[in-house]
Amino acid sequence: MKKPDTDFTMSDGDFFKLRAIVHRNTGITIGETRKTMLVSRLRRRLREVDEPSFASYIFRLASDPGEIQELTNRVTTNETYFYRTPRVWDYFQDVFLREFQERGESLRMRVWSAAASTGEEAHTIGTILEQQRLENPGFDYSVLGTDVSSRVLDVAQKGVYNGRSIARFRKEQPALFASHMQGSDAEGYKAVPQIRARLKFKLHNLLERLGGTSPFDAVFLRNVLIYFTGEDQEKILRHVRDLIKPDGVLFIGESETLNNLRTGFEQLAPIIYRPSARVSSPCA
Numbered sequence: 001m002k003k004p005d006t007d008f009t010m011s012d013g014d015f016f017k018l019r020a021i022v023h024r025n026t027g028i029t030i031g032e033t034r035k036t037m038l039v040s041r042l043r044r045r046l047r048e049v050d051e052p053s054f055a056s057y058i059f060r061l062a063s064d065p066g067e068i069q070e071l072t073n074r075v076t077t078n079e080t081y082f083y084r085t086p087r088v089w090d091y092f093q094d095v096f097l098r099e100f101q102e103r104g105e106s107l108r109m110r111v112w113s114a115a116a117s118t119g120e121e122a123h124t125i126g127t128i129l130e131q132q133r134l135e136n137p138g139f140d141y142s143v144l145g146t147d148v149s150s151r152v153l154d155v156a157q158k159g160v161y162n163g164r165s166i167a168r169f170r171k172e173q174p175a176l177f178a179s180h181m182q183g184s185d186a187e188g189y190k191a192v193p194q195i196r197a198r199l200k201f202k203l204h205n206l207l208e209r210l211g212g213t214s215p216f217d218a219v220f221l222r223n224v225l226i227y228f229t230g231e232d233q234e235k236i237l238r239h240v241r242d243l244i245k246p247d248g249v250l251f252i253g254e255s256e257t258l259n260n261l262r263t264g265f266e267q268l269a270p271i272i273y274r275p276s277a278r279v280s281s282p283c284a
């Protein structure tokens with residue numbers, strides 16, 4: 001018979017070990033006061049894998065690397081929705097895209113949604129760039145969405161959205177929504193095939209370098225830096241800096257800032273950055 005949830009208690013020692021495992025594998029720092037959160041996110045997993053206690057689960061993590069991915073899937077916070085923070089999209093459409101077209105040096109835009117979660121951000125980018133493609137012959141794009149959680153990437157690959165996830169986009173950008181999302185309230189909405197063909201999702205840990213890719217014109221690193229220490233934030237931003245074109249743009253989350261970090265980026269507007277000149281980069 002399965003144990004009821006209440007049988008699982010986490011000692012301070014187990015909490016300390018689990019926090020260390022999560023930090024080592026994802027960079028995410030779980031605050032000292034978040035034991036209850038961790039218990040509630042993991043106790044169902046203990047039941048699923050038939051572990052009688054957190055101590056035995058920790059033992060399992062040491063001998064079963066696949067379980068680390070399951071742990072990661074459960075401890076990450078994946079809140080996201082289409083068209084989050086409208087001023088990011090205003091800048092992207094009205095300033096960045098216009099300047100990109102005016103520069104005219106390349107007609108192919110590459111964008112990275114670097115903590116993509118379930119894919120709403122990458123799909124928002126896709127709808128905006130698809131509109132641009134239709135209006136500007138020769139323009140084309142690709143969007144890469146990456147995340148450390150395999151669970152959210154499965155949702156992103158399926159790309160079916162409904163309810164709160166699309167509500168704001170639908171309300172504030174009705175024409176874009178109607179032109180580029182197909183479906184129904186009953187079955188959910190999917191981006192048109194032309195967009196889906198240009199979106200790719202891939203498992204990636206921001207603490208590691210993203211290999212096998214050429215530089216990006218725009219990077220969305222939004223609502224993820226908050227989970228890391230300053231040192232890890234700098235490390236992640238160094239990786240991003242290496243993969244962004246000199247004319248590129250970086251968007252971060254509305255409650256995040258690069259102030260007080262050595263990053264090689266300079267601010268264009270709140271939460272919007274560009275790479276500073278490489279010669280003087282403190283990260284070189």
Ligand SMILES: C[S@@+](CC[C@H](N)C(=O)[O-])C[C@H]1O[C@@H](n2cnc3c(N)ncnc32)[C@H](O)[C@@H]1O
Nearest residue numbers: 026076080115117147148149205206222223224
């Ligand atoms: C709150 S969501 C942000 C989603 C989207 N960028 C947005 O702003 O709406 C944060 C995402 O960061 C991912 N994440 C956390 N640590 C990560 C890491 N080390 N590498 C890559 N992704 C990570 C989580 O799995 C989660 O899906």
